[in-house]
Structure formats: C-alpha cells, structure tokens
Amino acid sequence: MATLLEAKGVSRAFGGVKALDGCSLTVEKGSITGLIGPNGSGKTTLFNVMTGYVKPDKGTVLFDGNDVTNARPNKVFALGVGRTFQLTRIFARISVIENMLVATQRDESWLRGLTRSKSSPSELDAAMEWLDFVGLTRLASMQAGSLSYGQRKLLELAYVLVADPDVILLDEPAGGVNLTLINEISEKILALNRGGKTFLIVEHNMEFVMKICDKITVMHQGCDLVTGTPAEVRNNPQVLDAYLGGSDDEFDQAVASG
Amino acid sequence: MSKVKPSLWALGVVVLALFPLIVTNPTYTTIGVFTLMFMACATSWNMFSGYSGYVSLGTGIFFGCGAYTMALISTHAPMAGGIAQFWLIPLAGLVAMVVALPVGAVALRVRRHTFVVITIALFFVFQLLAINASFTGGAAGISLPLIPWLAGYYNLPFYYVALAMVIFATFLSAGVRRSRFGLQLLAIRDDEDRALGLGVRVTAVKITGFVLSAFTIGMAGALYAMFLGQIYPQFVFDPTFDITVALMAFFGGFGTLLGPLLGGLILESSQQYLTLTFSNGSLYLILFGVLFLIVILFMPQGVVVRVSQLWARRNLKRDATPTPDATPTVEATAIAGASH
Secondary structure (H helix, E strand, O other): EEEEEEEEEEEEEEEOOOEEEEEEEEEOOOEEEEEOOOOOHHHHHHHHHHOOOOOOOEEEEEEOOOEOOOOOOHHHHHHEEEEOOOOOOOOOOOOOOHHHHHEEEEEEEOHHHHHEOOOOHHHHHHHHHHHEEEHEEEEEEHHHHHOHHHHHHHHHHHHHHOOOOEEEEEEOOOOOOOOHHHHHHHHHHHHHOOOOEEEEEOOOOOHHHHHHHEEEEEEEEEEEEEOOOOHHHHHHHHHHHHHHHHHHHHHHHHHOOO | OOOOHHHHHHHHHHHHHHHHHHHOOOOHHHHHHHHHHHHHHHHHHHHHHHHHHOOOOHHHHHHHHHHHHHHHHHOOOOOOOHHHHHHHHHHHHHHHHHHHHHHHHHOOOOHHHHHHHHHHHHHHHHHHHHHHHOOOOOOOOOOOOOOOOHHHHHHHHHHHHHHHHHHHHHHHHHHHHHEEHHHHHHHHHHHHHHHHHOOOOOHHHHHHHHHHHHHHHHHHHHHHHHHHHOOOOOHHHOHHHHHHHHHHHHHOOOOOOOHHHHHHHHHHHHHHHHHHHHHOHHHHHHHHHHHHHHHHHHOOOHHHHHHHHHHHHHHHHHOOOOOOHHHHHHHHHHHHOOHH
C-alpha cells in the first residue's frame, strides 16, 4: 500500500517541554491507523502539526507526496486532510445544516464566497446526505449549540466528511460517549473505510482501537515507540512499560544483589 | 430575522418615507436625518462586527474619513454647494474603504479584547492626525460650501439620501447574511480556528467584511459633513460615535438584521429628542445608562431576540394542547434563536 500521510522526525517544544521529539508516523492509503499512548505523550500535538495548527520546530509532514510541513490549516484541509478535535468544536450559534455548509467547499476562493449564496442545491443535498449518515437529519434546522455531546461528535464527523477528504484524523472519537454510540461510530468508520477513506485515530478506548485499526503506532514521551498490528502492540513489553511505568533496572539489580 | 415579512419591511420604508411630509417641523426632520444616519451606521457596523463577533470601536475612523473627504473635495474643487455634492458621498464611502484596508489588516491580526483595544488606539491616531495635520484645517475644522435651497425644504434631500443609505445598508447586510461569505463570518464568530480547518480563508474573509462595512459609514460621515456645513475634528472623529453605534446594535440585537435598525431608531431619536427637550442638560446620558443596564441585565441578546423569543413562547402557550409538552418550547426557542 502507498503511504498517504507521513510525519518524519517531527519535533516541537512548548517552552521547556518537548511535546514531540523526533516522532515519525506513516498512514497507508486505505488503512485505519491507530495512534495510542499515555496522556501527554504528544498525540494531539502530532495531530496539530499534521493539520497545520502547530508549526514543527523540526521534521517534515508529507501528504500524498506533497510537503505540507508549514501549510496553514485551510490549505491542508483543501488538499484533503480532514480532522475532528478532542473537545468537539462545532459552530454553536448557527444551525446544524449551516454547520455542514461551512465545510462544503474545501478549495474555493474567498472572493467567490462574496458573490454566491451559502449553498447550491447539490451542496445542500450532500450536506443532508451526510447528516442522514450520522442520523441527525431530524435536527437539521436546530441551533447546533443545543445538541448533546454525542450529537456534537456526530455533527463534527459529518461536516468533516461533507468535504470528501481523503484522510480523516479523529481525535478521541469515542471519548465521553456511551457504548451504543461507540459501536455506532465504529461501524460508521468501518463502512467509510470500506468505501475507500483512510483514517488516523487517536483513542484511549483500547477495545475500540484494537477492534477497528489495521495498524497501531504507540507514542511515548513525544516519540513513536512501536508500530505494528493490534496483536503485536498488545503483547509488546515496551508498550506495557510506557503505560504502566517502566521497571527500574538499577533498582532491580540492587534488589537482586542484596 | 427572516421571520419579518416583506410586507412589514415595505410598511417600514413607507412610514419612514412619509414622515417628513407629514411632520414638517424642521426640528423633527433634523432628528429624522440623524436617526436614519445612525440606523445606516449601526446596520453597517453589525454587518461585520455582529456577524463575525469582532467588536470594533474604531468605526469613527471611517465616519471621519468620509466627512473629511466630502469637506476637502467640496471646498478645494471648488464646488458650488448643492445637489452636485451628493455625488461625493459614494466617493467618500470608497475612501473610507481604502482607509479600512490597512486599518483592518493591522487590527485583525489579533482577536477579542485585544482587537477592541487596537481599534480604539487606531481611532485616536486618526483623531490626532485630523487635529494636527495641515490639510485638515486643524482644530478650527472646515466650512463647506453653503447649500442654496430654502430653509423650509433644507432637510428633505438629506432625509431621503439618508433613507436610501439605510435601505442600501439593510440590503447589503441581508445579502451578506445569505451569502457564503456571511456564513463564513458567522463561523468565524463561533470558532475561528475550526473554520480555518474547514477551508475558510479567515484572514481574507475578516478583512473583506471590515472593509465592506466601512463603505456605508464613510458615506454617512460625508452626509453629516454636508448636512451641518461645518466640521470639527473632535466631532467627526468622536469616540462616543464608536460606542453609540456599537450600543445601538447591541440594544436592538447583535448579529440580527432588524436589531441595529431598531436600536438606531429608538436610541438616536430618543437621544436627540431628550437633548432638545432638556437643552444643555446631560439628563439623557443618565436615562441612557439606565436603559442599557436594563437591556444588558434582562435581555443581553438584544430587544429583538428577546421579544421574538417571548412571542414564540406566547404562541406556543396559546396553541398548546391539553397535555402540554415541555420539549417543543425548547426547540422553538432554539429555532427562533437560530433564525437570525
């Protein structure tokens, strides 16, 4: 499989904290790649670097062979990289359908926006279709701020999808969501993946990750620690160390020697 | 505010158009001219600040630039006072837009409170320039050519030009609200970074909105200069103008179409009336203060939004079935809230 999205040796420090320290990650075209790691291991920062929200100090980001290292978020999105946020971000004071319409033209000049109405019939159809896909059709004319947390997650997924990105980065799609909805979301992701969409997913829910991902990268202290299939990752001692705190070799030796 | 029917809009225009023909007292038609001028300014201010959430308190820059464009061209041209001067009004609007471009490019680099502070600072830069520059006539101001028409009809042409400005600003604002550009402004108001990540060219959109809103405000400044026949830097670059225009939009309904119109209509007419009635007193300022306290405490979204919510609730109560259900009330309020 060809590589669609790739981060190579990315570093980024915030003050004295090295959030990313030479991290590399590849996402194959058509895959569902998982990105896991303890809190503070740099997963979200890596997302921010890959989508243009944060500029890396070092390293490169490639999308479909193009260097997008310092591209602005709108440019990255226009090329075909969509993302959701860990804390869902929707446009609270406009309606659900208007939320969808914001994203319908991912590569339109800003001048064109002055002279055209906010939606064409085909855009409206596409928006309604994706709302239907996530089951929010009924709420289309509601103010988005009145949606529940789970509905906001679905809306965010839907408006990223309406722009038809090639790869979708999901930041904790199952976080704070009930079990029924988690299953629903994972089914949607699998269905989209069968339709050709590539996913990169940050998630703490291991059951969810192990079930849907083809390949998982584990991050630890700003680096990619291990990459492999779910089974390989599950049984890797380094991963257990990263999550549970490493064994202290010197301490062990001291105990052994008495 | 799509809830307001076209027939009601038309009725409003007809009432405003007939006003100076029925009430011919020049004191009241003068109030009318100022009121319309502020309705146009508040609508235009709202078209950027209300939709994007970027509260600008530098509106006076464009008003002042419009006024000086009118004053400088009509005195230096040289030009006889009268109808021909009206043609300078759109030109003054364009000059205001040209000024708004660098002002916006600087101020819109920052957000929220910082943006507000920067617009105030830039405003004072322009005020100081007007007071101290040689070509502006300094603190002595500029006298414009005399208007030749009769005192009895003096106000009428100004009144109708101001009314045309209100209609123009309202159509422009409604057009923006329906366009993709307007949707992008609203998205920026709700979450600018998210909008950026969905392909919205936020910087370009913000600057465009800022520049566009300067046009009508510059025209209003030009009309003001022509109407008074004499301008002083501290009155055309007036910090209370900045605040008044913003308050009118807040009072009526921030981000709505009807709100700034009603805010301008109610506040400017009452202010002018109170100033005249209690001449040289500042009682109106106290009354204004009380009014704003009431609005901010009890209807922070503005009068228009609050009233439409109450109206929706009343209708629901009236239509309620014997077993009233709480949910539709919530949804209806949300829809009422979403529709402007």
